[in-house]
Amino acid sequence: MEVRNEYPKLVNISIKICLALKKFIKKVKINTEYLKDLKNSKTNVGIRKMAEYLVIMQSQFKHPPGEKEINELVMKKEKYGIWTCAGRLENTSMKNPIFISYNSFLANLLCNEAHLKTFHSGVRQSLTELRINFWIPSARKKMRNIIDKCFECRKLKLEPFKIPEMPSLPKERVTRSKPFENCGVDYAGPFEVKNNEGKISKCWIEIFTCMSTRFTHLEIVRDLTAKSCIMAFRRFLAEYGLPRKIISDNGTQYQLTSKVVNEITKKLELKNISWVFIPSLSPWFGGFYEAIVKIMKRCLKSAIGKKLLYFEELRTILPEIKLIMNTRPLTYIYENFEDTLDILRPIDLIMPKEMKINLILVP
Known part of the structure; x- marks a missing residue:
């Protein structure tokens, strides 16, 4: 059974019982100390305290301590016949904790209440909160079970x-091949732009990336x-x-573009393009081009x-x-000067090593 925060609910039920008892004992003679104190309780706090005592007395009546526990914990009966544990600290000013049997259902409720009071803390802190008022044998084991079920x-x-x-890695990623012999393609967007009339419209960026060189178009x-x-693919083929x-x-x-391209290449007696589609709703299968989309968006936003x-x-x-994407380093940049002379970039695998970024920055 999963233990929830049922201790306050149990106390509220006991309060209703105490209120009913209070009405009943007005017409009869009272012989017990508990009923006398219940009759004299005027405030809500006092009645709630008596209700908690009632819950404890019922638990101890159903699960009383054994002789071994009484001797080991130096237990004694206090107010309303409730068993408390003095141990070796009987002569101190500390309050003796009330004994609650490990097998009682109240032990589960009290452990759960202490755990909730400490905002779902661990075993040690929850146990510290519990032992302020109660002593449960093997309480650490009980508390650990409660927390494991929380x-x-x-x-x-x-x-x-x-x-x-x-x-x-796939064969296409590690095998030497011509640039864009094996590539991936994806869309990024939409992005909002203005036309000549100042109206806002949407556009997309189609990304082609080589699987071996990581060069991007x-x-x-x-x-x-x-x-x-198809028009974008034609421009890509021309380059x-x-x-x-x-x-x-x-x-x-x-899907339509792949059919059109394969029909054209077949008519021209060229080798058909192998167009592979990743499974639906599985973008991680296209991780090599999704990473390029992320880099492109970051550069565009900057x-x-x-x-x-x-x-x-x-x-x-x-x-x-x-240009910025294709001049990014593919290898680790070391601190030593000699090691920085051979930084590998995607553009170095397609164009001369001397290729540098030459941009005209317009404010």
């Missing part, structure tokens, strides 16, 4: 999904139709040639901030962002 603690302490072991399109995708394999998500524009550009302005900035 839903909030399990929710906070549970580790996230365990990341599986990294698989081997950017194309801007006005919509996500298959026609725009880098026909790829052998393309990986993308299973968007409808890509370049324009929150400015709203004209379409031509954004089309001008994209090649500059492309």
